[in-house]
Amino acid sequence: MNEVGRRKKQVTIVALVTALCLLGDSMLYITLPIFYEQVGLQSLWEVGLLLSINRFVRIPMNPLVGFMYRKFQLKTGLYIAVVLAVITTVGYGIGTGLFIWVLLRLLWGIAWSFLRLGGFFTILHASTDRNRGENMGRYNGLYRLGSLGGMIGGGVLVSMIGFQPTVIAFGLSMVIGIPLVYKGITKNPSQNLVVTPEITPKKKVFFGLTCKAITTITSGMILAFLIQGMFNSSISLVMVMHFGEEISLYRWTIGITALAGTLQGVRWLWEPYLAVRLGRVSDGEQGRLPLFLLALVVSAMGFVFIPIPLPLAIWLGMILFVMAASTTLTTLVDALTSDEAQGQDANRLMTIYSVFLDLGAAMGPLVSYFLFSIGGTVVHVFNGAAVVFMMLFVYWSAIYFQTKKEQHKASINV
Known part of the structure; x- marks a missing residue:
């Protein structure tokens, strides 16, 4: 595989890892408003809070994550993201009460910061003026398959086996992201990737x-x-x-x-x-x-x-x-x-x-x-x-x- 193909493959791998990690989050948007009482929530306003708080935590976290990417390898940040995604998604299946769920959603927001910035930095490293738009489109298109799988697959599985087993299964499936990162992402220091x-x-x-x-x-x-x-x-x-x-x-x-x-x-x-x-x-x-x-x-x-x-x-x-x-x-x-x-x-x-x-x-x-x-x-x-x-x-x-x-x-x- 030539250099261009190898770098394109890295963009694809990061996008697919991101898609895997999105399964649990996307599933919540269609299942949590219905099954919120099963996880110890009392009202729909708590559901609204939980579905939005992960966005707000990313606002202060993004600069910190960007700084961290200066200090260590890109794949290290992706490992952190996958581990956090596994913890939070499995946590949806075993955690109850508003306080626990707020913590889980805050952790997911941090995971997404690592994933999103990691994706951007991978594209910058992998692209030239001749293919930057194509690689950005490939990344955006592929990682959204996780949203599709979470909503459709999650909705079907919840109706068949229940909410808790579904999110735990989704969380465990995200472990696949670790070997994908290990095999597919080179050890370029993030400093060289992004500066x-x-x-x-x-x-x-x-x-x-x-x-x-x-x-x-x-x-x-x-x-x-x-x-x-x-x-x-x-x-x-x-x-x-x-x-x-x-x-x-x-x-x-x-x-x-x-x-x-x-x-x-x-x-x-x-x-x-x-x-x-x-x-x-x-x-x-x-x-x-x-x-x-x-x-x-x-x-x-x-x-x-x-x-x-x-x-x-x-x-x-x-x-x-x-x-x-x-x-x-x-x-x-x-x-x-x-x-x-x-x-x-x-x-x-x-x-x-x-x-x-x-x-x-x-x-x-x-x-x-x-x-x-x-x-x-x-x-x-x-x-x-x-x-x-x-x-x-x-x-x-x-x-x-x-x-x-x-x-x-x-x-x-x-």
């Missing part, structure tokens, strides 16, 4: 980052807020508003929550293929921005139509287009940020990026439901989001045309 030559001082703007880097980080936070936070947390609410709590398809009656989960599952099914293809296209001569700008426009239009009552088939088709645009945006903003990591302190940049991604994703549901609680309608919230998408489009269009202008001048000078 590249510093940029010139005159280009530094904030925390040693360039203006362009700050732009990509901010855009990533906004997109995480809109897609991972607002859209994912409120789409079932919109569906209930349009179609009621149940819909009839031919002779079948389907609950809206089940349909919303199926839609999310469809996205995770296509991501291993679509994200890789999108990343590969963005590595080409035209670059990432044309596709990124198109996805922003599609998202803006989709968010305008989401609150509008339409026939079910048309509305679902439109949602699938929005979700495809979301795959495009998340893949490309990750790749754009990774591009900016070349030539400066990549550890610092990707750590800060992870912090702001988690902040955006955590704030999305809170802000959305706060607006709903003070009288905001779905139309107001989603139309406001569409305006934000268009603001990003205008800003990135200016960057695109400025870049084209500079490239044209450089070609003339040559």
Whole structure:
């Protein structure tokens, strides 16, 4: 196997290890609201707390994990992540009471920080300008298979063997991640993986980052807020508003929550293929921005139509287009940020990026439901989001045309 193939294999292995570790966490989103009394919880607000607290702990933990990755090998961090994932997931099956579960969810948040930053650093090490988007798409697409397996497989297994046996089985299966890391990840020191030559001082703007880097980080936070936070947390609410709590398809009656989960599952099914293809296209001569700008426009239009009552088939088709645009945006903003990591302190940049991604994703549901609680309608919230998408489009269009202008001048000078 040549060097390019070997590095691509490392990205695949880290993505699959991450997918394994996601099984238990993803399963909780569909099972814990139903079986919370079995684990000693008293009310649904405790469920909401537990499903969100892991995001908030990552905000202060990401800088610490990034610092730790400077000091030891990448595979050491992945070992820590797998061990924590095993402990927390098995703990879901034997721990009871709110206090124990808060500790377990905090530990899972730390595990995810190691996994996510480890994935970013692996991609930086494994990629060049010709395949960085493809590798980012491969990583994002493959690790989401863990979410798919956790939700669908978890839901089926819980109905067959119960909640506790299922999460314990998931937790024990994650042990497979240890030999995968041992065999598949080289012993490159993390310092060599994540730190590249510093940029010139005159280009530094904030925390040693360039203006362009700050732009990509901010855009990533906004997109995480809109897609991972607002859209994912409120789409079932919109569906209930349009179609009621149940819909009839031919002779079948389907609950809206089940349909919303199926839609999310469809996205995770296509991501291993679509994200890789999108990343590969963005590595080409035209670059990432044309596709990124198109996805922003599609998202803006989709968010305008989401609150509008339409026939079910048309509305679902439109949602699938929005979700495809979301795959495009998340893949490309990750790749754009990774591009900016070349030539400066990549550890610092990707750590800060992870912090702001988690902040955006955590704030999305809170802000959305706060607006709903003070009288905001779905139309107001989603139309406001569409305006934000268009603001990003205008800003990135200016960057695109400025870049084209500079490239044209450089070609003339040559």
